[in-house]
Amino acid sequence: MIKEGLDGIVTAQSTISLVDGEKGLLVYRGHWAEETAKTKTFEEVTYLLWNNHFPTNAQLTDFQKKMKQQRILTPSDETILGSLPDSMDMMSVIRTVLSSKGNKHFNWSSTIEQGIKITSIIPTIIAYRHRTLNGLDPVKPDPKYDHVANYLYMLNGREPKESHVKALTAYLVLTMEHGMNASTFTARVISSTQSDLVSAVTGAIGAMKGPLHGGAPxxxxxxxxxxxxxxxxxxxxxxxxxxxxxxxxxxxxxxxxxxxxxxxxxxxxxxxxxxxxxxxxxxxxxxxxxxxxxxxxxxxxxxxxxxxxxxxxxxxLALPTELFTAIFTMSRVVGWIANVFEQNDNNRIIRPSSLYIGPMPN
Missing domain, CATH: 1.10.230.10 (Cytochrome P450-Terp, domain 2)
Structure with missing residues (x-):
């Protein structure tokens, strides 16, 4: 039996998340996603999805330090951003800058350090691009802020309201991971070929960019x-x-x-x-x-x-509608990377079949 779009076909076993549409359940690594969104930070849930447990205080401090170190755009990043046409949409901008980072240090043996590098820089790309397009000076990351607060700070150039940070954090945590969706499947397919993490993430961004998947609310x-x-x-x-x-x-x-x-x-x-x-x-x-x-x-x-x-x-939060899909990407990249790690742990190239229904030669 053919399942168009692989609808209902199980393609992998996973310990990352459970999505139960009939019962209305969403679980992250054995924890209710609802509770994590109300009680945990972006960094804590990222650590959970990548490591299968929440961090200790010492582990969280080290993880936060590494993420803050990777927020800063390199001169090469700024050169690329400055050379892109104003007409290029934000998703394509993110994809292009990330693609440029796919150097020899990125290979199939994807690491948490690589995941940190990719995840940490995306908010900076978005904020830098948005401000420069609107004639505003870019705002440098501030190490006193965590991941979500720093994004709002870089975007608006002022200290974010605590209520806004809390609300945006909850949204980003709840959209980090959602089973075998189109972009996550894309990331796993690319990784299954033993390609690198940058390639898997940029491919997933291409899938997320489509309005049937990453359409803004x-x-x-x-x-x-x-x-x-x-x-x-x-x-x-x-x-x-x-x-x-x-x-x-x-x-x-x-x-x-x-x-x-x-x-x-x-x-x-x-x-x-x-x-x-x-x-x-x-x-x-x-x-x-x-x-x-x-x-x-x-x-x-x-x-x-x-x-x-x-x-x-x-x-x-007065966030521009043209940034909505990019903000979704800030979150979902964590799930993509978790799925790449899982794919690599027990890899088999993903290659479904198709049924030929065209004419035969005479």
Whole structure:
């Protein structure tokens, strides 16, 4: 039997993550992803996914130090960034700069040090490129900030609000890893040929760039902006449903119940609602939308997905929509690298078959 797109085909055994769409579960190496997002830093969860355990205090300090050391662009990086046309999209920019780092020191024996080098530099690339395109001087990384706070600092040029760091950290942790998705599969296929880590990551970026995979939650932002206030929410949502339109941010291909990532982000944004009215609007719109979806589409199991609260967070942080997929990449690169490590530990080249249905020669 042919499974178009390999839908439902198991291609590997993995200890990295469990994605259970029927039960609404997401597990990272034996830990609930929801809890890690609420209680752990970006660096701690990265360490978990790459090492199969959380770091001790000493291990975390060493890991953070190494990540901070790799944040800084080299003169070669800056030369490449300066030579790229303004019309090049951010995903292509990241891919190009990372590709230039694929020197002789990167080979099939991928290491955590290589993973640190790749993961740490991506936020700097994004911030540097965004500021220079907008006529602003680049902001150098500041070692007093952790990975997420430093990104916001480099992007905006000012000390980030603690609530914003907390919300963005939760989003990035919850999108680090999500099973055998298109970009992760791409990374594993490339690594299975005994290619290097840079090649695997840049290939994964190419897959992530496609709108069917790494599409930004800008549709949710449009929905919330069009609603404007809680008082307008029910009438606006009813109007959309009566026209047969989809409510952006609700329903998911994998999750047939509540998306656990949305559940965790909801809790975090509820805690932050007093600090930012945008969070309060999102929380109230979700409540009304769920009620109306049960009324208009009974039995469809349409629940809030991660894009809904991702949009709320990214909008509250005033992050430009053109950076959304790149920010997703800042996170998912951790999962790609974890999967490359796992592929290399028990490698067999990935080579599925195809069925020829064309004509035969006479």
């Amino acid at each position: 800008s549709g949710v932002i449009d929905l919330l902006q069009n609603i404007g206030t809680v008082e307008n929410a029910e009438n606006h949502l009813r109007h959309l449903l009566e026209k047969g339109e989809k409510l952006m941010g609700f329903g998911h291909r994998v999750y047939k119940t509540v998306d656990p990532r949305a559940r965790a982000l909801k809790e975090i944004t509820t805690d932050l609602a007093e600090d930012d009215p945008w969070f309060e609007l999102a929380n109230q719109v979700e409540r009304i939308a769920i009620k109306l979806l049960k009324e208009y589409k009974p039995g469809r199991k349409l629940h809030t997905n991660v894009e809904f609260y991702a949009a709320a967070i990214l909008k509250a």
